Amino acid sequence: MHCDDLRPASLGLFSEEDLQQPAHIQVLGPQSRVLRGFALPWVEHLLPQLERVLEQAPFRHMVTPGGFSMSVGLSSCGQLGWTTDPSGYRYSPVDPQSSRPWPAMPKVFRQLAQAAADAAGFTGFSPDSCLINCYRPGSKMSLHQDKNERDYRAPIVSLSLGLPAIFLFGGQQRSDKSQRVPLLHGDVVVWGGVDRLRFHGVMPIKEGTHALLGQQRINLTFRQAGAGQEFERKTRSAGQRPND
Numbered sequence: 001m002h003c004d005d006l007r008p009a010s011l012g013l014f015s016e017e018d019l020q021q022p023a024h025i026q027v028l029g030p031q032s033r034v035l036r037g038f039a040l041p042w043v044e045h046l047l048p049q050l051e052r053v054l055e056q057a058p059f060r061h062m063v064t065p066g067g068f069s070m071s072v073g074l075s076s077c078g079q080l081g082w083t084t085d086p087s088g089y090r091y092s093p094v095d096p097q098s099s100r101p102w103p104a105m106p107k108v109f110r111q112l113a114q115a116a117a118d119a120a121g122f123t124g125f126s127p128d129s130c131l132i133n134c135y136r137p138g139s140k141m142s143l144h145q146d147k148n149e150r151d152y153r154a155p156i157v158s159l160s161l162g163l164p165a166i167f168l169f170g171g172q173q174r175s176d177k178s179q180r181v182p183l184l185h186g187d188v189v190v191w192g193g194v195d196r197l198r199f200h201g202v203m204p205i206k207e208g209t210h211a212l213l214g215q216q217r218i219n220l221t222f223r224q225a226g227a228g229q230e231f232e233r234k235t236r237s238a239g240q241r242p243n244d
């Protein structure tokens, strides 16, 4: 056997598309990528801003239309915040707890989200909403689609911080088989285009203590929830670094 025969492709481990991506980019689907460690250079700039946002809009456990209290604590920043209560899911310009507008989205949040969208091939991403999810050991998120946004042309950009998680990335139907994708501190997942409405969720977080964030996982999900905009998909892989 020639040694070339032992390339991962010939073992059927990776698709052609996977092999064309730099090692830190994992292909989940035609228009969905995990950008491994993408946010690590940004974290020290992000955390103080996150703290400021959470002082103004602390985590709270919202109730689903089915009457269940979510195990994940939620907050938001940006022009619109995703909320749920017994009357339904919606985006609101106002934090229902304080009756004030959500805290503004810090510039460095927007820059990170745009750089990640760019790196995954979605140029022109302009998030107006950042949902902040706080998971404690045992917290989980059931399979769902992100479909309260007005326009599905913009991708979803999702940053993981703190404790690791197993992200479930399913198909267009709830019953489709899900991929189990480990997500670590600093990883960013981007899905859009033909993958925009794929079901996804998070398995119960395991006990643990993260060096920076302690016993929690924080997920920042950036969305363009309001006005629509044209999005162009290009194949690019270069990341951008924070400039502040």
Ligand code: SIN
Residues within 6 Å of the ligand: 131, 133, 141, 158, 167, 200, 201, 202, 219, 221
């Ligand atoms: C979400 O879908 O809102 C959260 C996903 C995650 O926590 O990774």
Ligand code: FE2
Residues within 6 Å of the ligand: 144, 145, 146, 200
């Ligand atoms: Fe989601």
